[in-house]
Amino acid sequence: MVxxxxxxxxxxxxxxxxxxxxxxLYLVWLGFQAFRHRRELSTxxxxxxxxxxxxxxxxxxFVVGVTNPKVVVFFSAVLPxxxxxxxxxxxxxxxx
Numbered sequence: 001m002v003x004x005x006x007x008x009x010x011x012x013x014x015x016x017x018x019x020x021x022x023x024x025l026y027l028v029w030l031g032f033q034a035f036r037h038r039r040e041l042s043t044x045x046x047x048x049x050x051x052x053x054x055x056x057x058x059x060x061x062f063v064v065g066v067t068n069p070k071v072v073v074f075f076s077a078v079l080p081x082x083x084x085x086x087x088x089x090x091x092x093x094x095x096x
Contacts, residue, residue: 010076023069 016024034041065071 006072006076010070010080019069019072 005019009019
């Protein structure tokens with residue numbers, strides 16, 4: 001049995017619509033914040049030009065990928081075709 005938001009969204013149209021609506025509200029809020037703080041953009045871009053460590057970049061990109069709602073929708077659409085519910089998740093092998 002698969003647990004998580006992706007499984008819930010895949011099974012429920014209402015949950016999918018809620019995630020979609022919350023995502024849209026979040027994008028509107030981000031746009032509003034960007035508009036409010038547009039004068040600070042040049043300062044932020046100058047600070048972003050500083051070199052960063054590879055570990056920091058990977059950590060930041062991981063957080064962005066995990067918290068992205070499109071990832072949930074993508075995996076709920078793509079992964080089910082590769083999952084066979086009749087096969088156990090872990091197959092024990094004996095090495096004689």
